Structures are given as structure tokens and as C-alpha cells.
Amino acid sequence: MTSHHNQRHHDGGHSDANRVTENPHSHGHGHSSEDMLSVEEALERVMASFHTLEPEEKPLLECMGQVLAEDISSPIALPPLNNSGMDGYALLHSDISGASKANPKNLSVIGVVAAGQMPDKTVTTGTAMRIMTGAPVPDGADTVVPFEETDEVERKREGKPLDQVAIFADMPPGCNVRPAGEDVSRGALVLQKGTVVRAAEVGVIASLGLDKVKVVRRPVVAILATGDELEITGTPLTGGKIYDSNSFSVAASVIASGGIPKILGIARDNLADLNARLEATAGADLVVTSAGVSKGDYDMVKDVLNQRGEMNFWSVRMRPAKPLAFGHLNGPAATHGKDIPLLGLPGNPVSAMVAFEMFARPAIRAMLGKAVRPRPVVEGVLTSAIRNEDGRRVYARVEVELKDGTYQATPTGPQGSNILTSMSKANGLAICPEDLPGKNAGDRVQIIMLDWNEEVQV
Ligand code: AMP
Ligand code: MG
Numbered sequence: 237m238t239s240h241h242n243q244r245h246h247d248g249g250h251s252d253a254n255r256v257t258e259n260p261h262s263h264g265h266g267h268s269s270e271d272m273l274s275v276e277e278a279l280e281r282v283m284a285s286f287h288t289l290e291p292e293e294k295p296l297l298e299c300m301g302q303v304l305a306e307d308i309s310s311p312i313a314l315p316p317l318n319n320s321g322m323d324g325y326a327l328l329h330s331d332i333s334g335a336s337k338a339n340p341k342n343l344s345v346i347g348v349v350a351a352g353q354m355p356d357k358t359v360t361t362g363t364a365m366r367i368m369t370g371a372p373v374p375d376g377a378d379t380v381v382p383f384e385e386t387d388e389v390e391r392k393r394e395g396k397p398l399d400q401v402a403i404f405a406d407m408p409p410g411c412n413v414r415p416a417g418e419d420v421s422r423g424a425l426v427l428q429k430g431t432v433v434r435a436a437e438v439g440v441i442a443s444l445g446l447d448k449v450k451v452v453r454r455p456v457v458a459i460l461a462t463g464d465e466l467e468i469t470g471t472p473l474t475g476g477k478i479y480d481s482n483s484f485s486v487a488a489s490v491i492a493s494g495g496i497p498k499i500l501g502i503a504r505d506n507l508a509d510l511n512a513r514l515e516a517t518a519g520a521d522l523v524v525t526s527a528g529v530s531k532g533d534y535d536m537v538k539d540v541l542n543q544r545g546e547m548n549f550w551s552v553r554m555r556p557a558k559p560l561a562f563g564h565l566n567g568p569a570a571t572h573g574k575d576i577p578l579l580g581l582p583g584n585p586v587s588a589m590v591a592f593e594m595f596a597r598p599a600i601r602a603m604l605g606k607a608v609r610p611r612p613v614v615e616g617v618l619t620s621a622i623r624n625e626d627g628r629r630v631y632a633r634v635e636v637e638l639k640d641g642t643y644q645a646t647p648t649g650p651q652g653s654n655i656l657t658s659m660s661k662a663n664g665l666a667i668c669p670e671d672l673p674g675k676n677a678g679d680r681v682q683i684i685m686l687d688w689n690e691e692v693q694v
Pocket of ligand 1: 466528
């Protein structure tokens with residue numbers, strides 16, 4: 237992992253700029269800096285293919301993180317009835333005006349009402365009912381006086397019957413009575429279509445008595461690794477091979493983005509195998525491939541993808557993750573089969589993850605019906621330099637810490653796009669704009685916060 241020739245010339249290698257200008261095999265597009273798409277242009281082209289998916293109805297708890305596909309109006313009032321906010325006595329406030337410890341008001345207690353019961357009596361002047369928190373307030377009563385403001389404790393201690401009570405405090409009408417409909421009135425619009433279901437929304441929906449809800453379904457993302465060098469995890473590594481990590485980092489990123497991953501395995505670098513593997517993409521909402529999109533070796537992937545759909549191969553003015561394929565596969569032979577968008581990530585593990593972050597995550601959010609906004613970006617200070625050698629936008633893996641009110645960003649070691657542990661150590665991507673030669677220690681930088689989601693406002 238030390239020498240430059242270990243790294244692909246197209247992606248993350250420090251010799252990149254030289255190799256590009258010297259390379260006689262240039263494909264005539266996408267490889268001079270003029271032909272590179274900006275990240276924004278590439279994202280715009282990708283996003284044009286993604287729209288909110290159709291709704292599904294599911295048990296409430298399974299809807300976490302999904303977007304409501306319907307307005308939720310309340311079939312009931314919440315709370316359904318006037319109820320007590322305290323353990324105490326339900327009474328008429330007019331019976332206790334001027335009450336104090338020195339001037340107690342005595343009432344006769346006509347019954348008890350517990351939470352979950354309906355009161356069996358009406359409170360009239362001179363009477364009260366013992367009442368528990370959450371219990372419906374009996375007709376006639378308009379106020380609840382808590383036990384602490386009565387002789388209840390004293391009576392109990394002295395073994396006196398609870399058929400009388402002395403009230404020690406004057407309380408305004410309505411005190412400690414929680415009115416019916418205080419939270420939600422019957423028929424009210426409680427949650428709007430488009431709301432993301434979080435724990436609080438699950439609680440609110442359950443409080444209305446609903447056990448199922450219509451949400452935008454999650455997209456199924458088919459994941460296909462390509463490469464003769466790839467070995468399946470859990471098997472011994474044989475000579476010249478490496479483990480396929482991209483299928484897993486991509487699948488994990490799909491889950492983190494709200495999609496359902498469908499790992500298709502490894503396609504070998506030949507037409508027959510790639511074609512066979514692509515059959516299993518039927519029914520997916522998005523296909524994400526990795527590798528085989530770099531200059532020199534993408535022709536096979538290019539041919540297959542062009543045969544089966546329409547594919548564009550782009551260079552994006554970013555480091556890592558310059559080479560990117562995007563297009564669609566034609567649906568299965570049946571004429572009604574729908575086209576499936578395909579995003580071809582670069583093979584280098586960091587490039588694959590960063591390209592996923594920039595292009596696949598927004599696509600998945602769009603299909604989920606979520607607002608497509610960038611991850612939160614904070615301004616921080618670099619603790620060591622980032623170099624920009626060839627006029628691309630650099631996304632440097634950094635560990636961000638808040639120190640004395642300032643976000644400090646420390647690059648997580650060598651920035652080669654093959655060094656996946658540097659991604660694991662990072663919680664942010666510090667940006668060096670394409671038109672700067674680099675950023676020095678002490679410079680201010682914009683940092684994409686990878687562990688924060690798009691809903692966080694900064
Ligand atoms: P390629 O784009 O096929 O030239 O691959 C670029 C680099 O990424 C090579 O070093 C590959 O070995 C590596 N690579 C490709 N696919 C994977 C994968 N699924 N997991 C880990 N590394 C990969
Ligand atoms: Mg390859």
C-alpha cells in the first residue's frame with residue numbers, strides 16, 4: 237500500500253495527473269479536465285432518473301424511517317375525555333373559594349374513580365370524588381385538588397373514614413383537569429403526508445389507535461461486484477485474490493440510506509458471467525455495480541451495459557471516485573418490464589463508498605420520498621494539510637472533533653482510494669475545492685458530516 241503503482245492511475249493514485257495527459261489510450265471523452273463533469277452536474281444527471289416510489293401499508297413499527305404516503309387524521313379526540321392530571325379530589329371550584337389551612341372547606345366524598353373507569357356519580361355542590369391521575373373527571377366537577385392540599389394523609393394516618401375531606405386550598409376552575417382534545421381534536425390533521433416516521437411519530441400514530449400505516453416503500457438495491465480477483469468472505473484467500481469488500485460496504489450503505497440491499501455476488505471479468513449475473517437484477521429499483529469502469533478495463537462492462545440498456549461513462553471532477561458509470565438496464569425481455577437505473581461505482585473501496593455517498597444515497601432518499609438535501613456541512617479547521625494535485629474536488633477522510641467550540645479536522649492517514657481503514661477512522665469528508673492547490677494546517681474547510689443525516693440542521 238506504499239507505492240504508487242499499486243494504485244489505479246485513474247483513481248486515487250498520486251501519479252494520476254501525469255498518467256492522464258500522457259496516456260495514448262485516451263477514449264476521447266471524459267478524461268481531459270475539460271470533459272470532466274462537476275459533482276453537481278453528475279448528481280443532476282443521476283437524480284433525473286429517481287422519483288418517489290409507490291406506497292405500501294405495513295404494521296406501524298415496521299415503518300420507522302420511512303415517509304408517510306398519506307395524511308393522518310385523528311379518528312378520536314386526545315385525550316378522549318376530560319381527565320385528572322393529579323391524584324386528588326374532583327369537585328366544584330365554587331365550593332372551595334377562600335379555602336386555606338386555617339379556613340378548610342369540608343366536603344362529603346361520594347365515591348372514587350380510578351384510571352380506566354367511568355365515574356358512576358355526578359359531583360354536586362358540597363360533594364367531591366376521589367380521583368386518580370388519568371381518570372375521567374366526573375360530571376359536575378370542574379377542578380381537581382391534589383391530596384397534598386387536603387386532610388387525606390392525616391385521615392389515613394389517624395384511621396378516619398374517607399367519606400369526608402377538608403380542602404386546604406382555593407384553586408381556579410379547571411385546575412388539574414386535562415380537557416378532552418387538548419392534544420388532538422377529533423378529525424384533526426395530525427401528521428402530513430411526507431413526514432418521516434421517527435419514534436415520536438410512531439408514538440403519536442399509536443396514540444390514535446392506528447396499527448397500520450401507508451408509507452413510501454423502500455427501494456430494493458441490487459449489488460453486483462465485478463472482478464476476477466475477488467474472493468468471497470468466509471473462504472480462504474488464494475494467491476492473487478482479495479476479498480470482495482465492496483458488496484458489503486455498499487450493502488451496509490444501502491441499509492444506512494434506507495434501502496433494501498440484494499447482494500448478487502461477484503461477476504467475473506467476462507461477458508458471459510456479467511450477462512448471467514445481470515439477469516438477477518430484475519425487480520430491483522436500482523443496480524449498483526462496483527469496479528470495471530476504469531479506463532483500460534471498462535470496455536467489457538461498457539459493451540454489456542450498452543447492449544442491455546443505455547450507459548454513460550463519466551469522469552467526475554472529484555477525488556476519490558473519478559470514474560463513474562450511470563444509465564439504465566432495459567427491463568426483462570417482457571415488453572412491460574421497466575428499465576432499471578444502474579450506477580457503476582469505481583472498484584477501489586474508498587472510491588466506491590464516496591461515490592455511493594455522493595450519488596447513490598441521494599437517489600435512495602429520492603425514491604424514499606425524502607427531501608433531497610446534502611448531509612450537514614460544518615466549517616472546521618484542518619490540523620494537517622490536504623493536497624490537490626490535479627484540479628479535482630478533493631474529499632479527504634477526516635476525523636472531526638469539537639474542541640473549544642471549533643470543529644478540528646484531522647486527516648485519517650494516507651488518502652489512497654484503496655485504504656479502506658482510513659474511511660473507518662473518518663466521521664467526515666473535508667472538501668478542498670477544485671480550484672485550490674490544497675489546504676494547509678490551520679485553514680478553514682467545509683466538512684461533510686458522514687454520521688449526521690440530512691435531517692440535522694446546522
Ligand atoms: P477496477 O475498477 O476493476 O480496476 O478496480 C479497481 C481496484 O479496486 C482494484 O484494485 C480492485 O482489486 C479493487 N476492487 C474491485 N472490486 C472490489 C471489491 N468488490 N472489493 C474490494 N476491492 C475491489
Ligand atoms: Mg477490475
